[in-house]
Amino acid sequence: MNNWEKNIRRVVPYTPGEQPNQQDMIKLNTNENPYPPAPGVAEALKNIETDALRLYPDPAAKDLVHAIAGEYGLSDEQVFVGVGSDDVLAMSFLTFFNSEKPILFPDITYSFYDVWADLFQIPYERPELDEHFHIKKEDYFRENGGIIFPNPNAPTGVSLPLDEIEEIISHNRDVIVIVDEAYVDFGTESALPLIDKYENLLVVQTFSKSRSMAGMRIGFAMGSPKLIAYLNDVKYSFNSYTMNRTSIAAGVAAIKDQAYFHETCDKIIETREWTKQELKSLGFSFEDSKANFIFASHANCPAKQLFQALREQHIYVRYFPGGRTDNHLRITIGTRKEMQTFLDFVKEYFKKENLWKF
Amino acid sequence: MNNWEKNIRRVVPYTPGEQPNQQDMIKLNTNENPYPPAPGVAEALKNIETDALRLYPDPAAKDLVHAIAGEYGLSDEQVFVGVGSDDVLAMSFLTFFNSEKPILFPDITYSFYDVWADLFQIPYERPELDEHFHIKKEDYFRENGGIIFPNPNAPTGVSLPLDEIEEIISHNRDVIVIVDEAYVDFGTESALPLIDKYENLLVVQTFSKSRSMAGMRIGFAMGSPKLIAYLNDVKYSFNSYTMNRTSIAAGVAAIKDQAYFHETCDKIIETREWTKQELKSLGFSFEDSKANFIFASHANCPAKQLFQALREQHIYVRYFPGGRTDNHLRITIGTRKEMQTFLDFVKEYFKKENLWKF
Numbered sequence: 001m002n003n004w005e006k007n008i009r010r011v012v013p014y015t016p017g018e019q020p021n022q023q024d025m026i027k028l029n030t031n032e033n034p035y036p037p038a039p040g041v042a043e044a045l046k047n048i049e050t051d052a053l054r055l056y057p058d059p060a061a062k063d064l065v066h067a068i069a070g071e072y073g074l075s076d077e078q079v080f081v082g083v084g085s086d087d088v089l090a091m092s093f094l095t096f097f098n099s100e101k102p103i104l105f106p107d108i109t110y111s112f113y114d115v116w117a118d119l120f121q122i123p124y125e126r127p128e129l130d131e132h133f134h135i136k137k138e139d140y141f142r143e144n145g146g147i148i149f150p151n152p153n154a155p156t157g158v159s160l161p162l163d164e165i166e167e168i169i170s171h172n173r174d175v176i177v178i179v180d181e182a183y184v185d186f187g188t189e190s191a192l193p194l195i196d197k198y199e200n201l202l203v204v205q206t207f208s209k210s211r212s213m214a215g216m217r218i219g220f221a222m223g224s225p226k227l228i229a230y231l232n233d234v235k236y237s238f239n240s241y242t243m244n245r246t247s248i249a250a251g252v253a254a255i256k257d258q259a260y261f262h263e264t265c266d267k268i269i270e271t272r273e274w275t276k277q278e279l280k281s282l283g284f285s286f287e288d289s290k291a292n293f294i295f296a297s298h299a300n301c302p303a304k305q306l307f308q309a310l311r312e313q314h315i316y317v318r319y320f321p322g323g324r325t326d327n328h329l330r331i332t333i334g335t336r337k338e339m340q341t342f343l344d345f346v347k348e349y350f351k352k353e354n355l356w357k358f
Numbered sequence: 359m360n361n362w363e364k365n366i367r368r369v370v371p372y373t374p375g376e377q378p379n380q381q382d383m384i385k386l387n388t389n390e391n392p393y394p395p396a397p398g399v400a401e402a403l404k405n406i407e408t409d410a411l412r413l414y415p416d417p418a419a420k421d422l423v424h425a426i427a428g429e430y431g432l433s434d435e436q437v438f439v440g441v442g443s444d445d446v447l448a449m450s451f452l453t454f455f456n457s458e459k460p461i462l463f464p465d466i467t468y469s470f471y472d473v474w475a476d477l478f479q480i481p482y483e484r485p486e487l488d489e490h491f492h493i494k495k496e497d498y499f500r501e502n503g504g505i506i507f508p509n510p511n512a513p514t515g516v517s518l519p520l521d522e523i524e525e526i527i528s529h530n531r532d533v534i535v536i537v538d539e540a541y542v543d544f545g546t547e548s549a550l551p552l553i554d555k556y557e558n559l560l561v562v563q564t565f566s567k568s569r570s571m572a573g574m575r576i577g578f579a580m581g582s583p584k585l586i587a588y589l590n591d592v593k594y595s596f597n598s599y600t601m602n603r604t605s606i607a608a609g610v611a612a613i614k615d616q617a618y619f620h621e622t623c624d625k626i627i628e629t630r631e632w633t634k635q636e637l638k639s640l641g642f643s644f645e646d647s648k649a650n651f652i653f654a655s656h657a658n659c660p661a662k663q664l665f666q667a668l669r670e671q672h673i674y675v676r677y678f679p680g681g682r683t684d685n686h687l688r689i690t691i692g693t694r695k696e697m698q699t700f701l702d703f704v705k706e707y708f709k710k711e712n713l714w715k716f
Contacts, residue, residue, distance in 0.1 A: 002557065002558070003531065003532035004531065004532050004533055004534060004557070004558035005584070005588075006532075007454075007455075007456045007457040007503065007504075007533070008453060008454055008456065008534075008588050009452060009453050009454075009456050009588075009592055010588075010591070011591050011592055011595045012595075013590075013591045013592075013593075013594035013595045014594055014595055014598055015594075016414075016417045016594070016598040016599065017414075019413075019414055019416060019417065027413070030414055032412055032413050032414065033412045034412070035412065036408065036409040036411070036412055037408060037409075037411050037412060041408060041411065042408035045403060045406055045408060045604070046404065048403055050394065050395060050399060050400035050403060051394035051395075052573060053394070053395050053399065053570070053571050053572075053573040053574055053608070054390055054391045054392070054393065054394055054395060054570040054571065054572060054573065055377075055385070055390050055572055055573050056374075056375075056377055056388055056390065056566070056572040056573060057572075057573050057575070058377060059374045059377065083441060083597060083599075083600055083602075084597060084599055086596075086597045086598065086599065087597045087600075090596050090597055094367060094477075095366060095367050096365075096366055096367075097365075098365045098366065098367050099365040115595045116595070116596075118595070119452075119592065119595045119596065145365065146365075173361070173362065174361035174362050174364075175362055175365070176362060176366075199360065199362070200360070200362035208414070212411070212412040213411050213412065214411075214412060214413055214414040214415075214599075215410060215411035215412065215413050215414060215415050215602060215603040216411050216602050216603065216604070217415070217599055217600070217601075217602040226363070230363075230366050230367075230368075232371075233368070233369050233371045234367055234369055234371075234477065235371075236371035236372055236373075236374070237369045237370075237371045237372055237473045237474070237476070237477045238444075238448050238474075238477065239441060239442060239444045239445045239448055240372055240374040240444065241374065241441075241442055241444065241572075241575055242441055242445075242575070243575075244441075244573060244574045244575040244602070244604070244605060245573040245574065246403070246574070246602070246604040246605075246608075247602060247604075250411070250604075
């Protein structure tokens with residue numbers, strides 16, 4: 001090693017889900033929405049004043065903040081926006097988790113939490129989910145440096161009822177509690193109504209899933225004006241201009257079309273519930289997902305084997321090797337047609353390999 | 359203060375330049391390019407496949423990295439991209455400046471450096487520029503935890519010759535040296551040729567100035583494959599998907615139009631040199647700027663007074679109160695017509711206030 005390498009921050013980086021790019025693929029591996037963004041998004045991008053791209057964007061992204069605030073019945077001071085919810089969460093870790101006591105998050109959860117904790121040298125502990133992948137709220141009733149969990153949880157899809165979330169918050173008035181609601185729009189009750197009651201609660205959401213805009217990188221946080229101000233101070237100390245002009249314009253257009261948003265979410269929920277029935281009839285077992293994915297295992301077919309068989313057909317799902325989740329696949333809910341193709345293949349494969357009695 | 363506020367990271371945030379938005383304004387305050395982006399950028403945005411915005415962008419932004427590498431005669435492994443050069447620099451501070459020894463940067467320089475150092479709790483020392491705002495290279499020939507300076511420097515516009523830069527690097531083989539070349543395309547020799555010789559040298563540039571794309575947020579770093587890999591590891595641990603689909607497409611289009619790029623830079627350089635003559639005839643003094651701005655003071659008119667008089671006419675320049683730069687204005691080079699309007703106003707104002715003999 002060279003001398004100049006000695007003081008470089010060394011990390012084990014997060015490995016993002018594979019982003020294959022084939023014409024004929026069925027992409028059920030990174031929880032994207034199978035439907036395009038609201039029609040107004042195309043219109044907004046078409047109308048971008050390209051000459052104005054020479055100018056900096058509004059560093060406060062006021063138009064987008066205001067549109068989100070309006071949609072959720074908040075004041076602008078209660079909303080923070082960033083380059084995807086990963087940016088919002090990274091800023092939140094940096095801003096809020098500065099205690100010497102460990103922060104708490106589940107042993108099975110979004111795989112970025114420990115990466116951020118390691119990056120910023122934040123101590124952490126990971127209470128175990130129960131055998132049904134449920135969060136045990138009592139595990140969070142103890143001294144800590146902050147709490148974060150997704151609701152519904154990823155990659156399990158399991159939701160925590162709002163009253164249990166409130167119990168966790170009410171036991172943790174002296175630290176910041178972050179509820180990561182990336183998948184909340186697919187059927188989980190949001191903790192948003194609690195932000196007026198608990199100044200130390202931050203609710204994080206994203207345009208990447210329910211609003212079909214993973215490609216635009218827009219995430220947001222909602223909380224008390226005090227929390228949002230602290231977050232903005234750190235953001236302005238890191239990168240003042242994070243949201244480019246196209247993100248702001250496209251984001252505003254997306255948030256304004258509530259009819260399209262609800263229609264899309266409803267279609268995905270319907271396809272998810274149908275897919276659950278089909279998976280059951282093929283012998284899969286899984287907890288009741290409230291997200292746009294199902295985290296399933298099969299008694300007769302190792303997850304890794306099925307993952308690879310699917311992959312050869314250009315059907316991509318996500319496989320997390322190792323630990324308690326080793327025998328599971330996380331299957332994103334695509335269109336009904338995509339799910340039918342996926343299920344047809346699995347059925348044929350099980351027949352061929354003699355893995356399941358039909 | 360509430361208990362939950364006790365472990366929040368507190369920072370004095372960077373104050374970005376004001377972004378006024380009036381129809382009739384002349385905006386010479388944040389070093390934007392007065393010319394629109396290359397024509398291909400509008401075309402690229404028009405052709406964005408909006409349905410594909412539902413999908414994550416390529417986390418490695420390979421198309422953009424490859425286009426930049428091609429333009430500068432590098433391999434893809436020597437290029438890193440981020441959300442403006444501020445993002446690239448923030449990631450670089452986080453990645454490379456982890457020594458307990460202080461990093462070094464000039465007392466008068468880009469006002470974000472100390473903000474990042476404070477944010478990441480990096481110790482720093484600030485050697486003084488000489489009385490002509492020149493970097494004294496010998497100040498950097500001592501033990502340190504890393505070095506960063508802009509070339510040309512901001513807000514002074516003063517360049518450091520390449521041989522002096524190489525002397526600084528050759529005295530600092532055990533730390534990372536970052537040359538921040540945000541304004542290099544307006545007439546300063548780049549340190550890029552040195553990256554093959556010095557694995558510990560990082561050169562940072564941006565699309566915000568010479569490529570007229572402040573509104574898209576695209577910055578990049580060039581260095582040895584080792585340096586770039588370390589930077590990518592941290593980036594992937596912070597936010598895997600920073601560059602949205604529109605940035606990647608627009609960035610590729612911009613970098614490909616070299617004729618337009620050179621034409622635009624040449625026009626700005628020409629207007630700058632003309633503006634220097636005009637400012638001199640009005641009694642201003644300034645060092646010889648190689649950037650797209652001039653950092654000027656006037657013996658008879660306090661900078662603050664002129665700043666405010668200009669502001670009332672919706673002519674915006676930048677004023678940095680306090681310290682050695684208190685009596686200076688940083689005037690961005692706009693179009694010839696804009697500069698003429700600016701100069702005409704100053705002339706009239708000086709006459710009216712009896713500040714200068716014509």
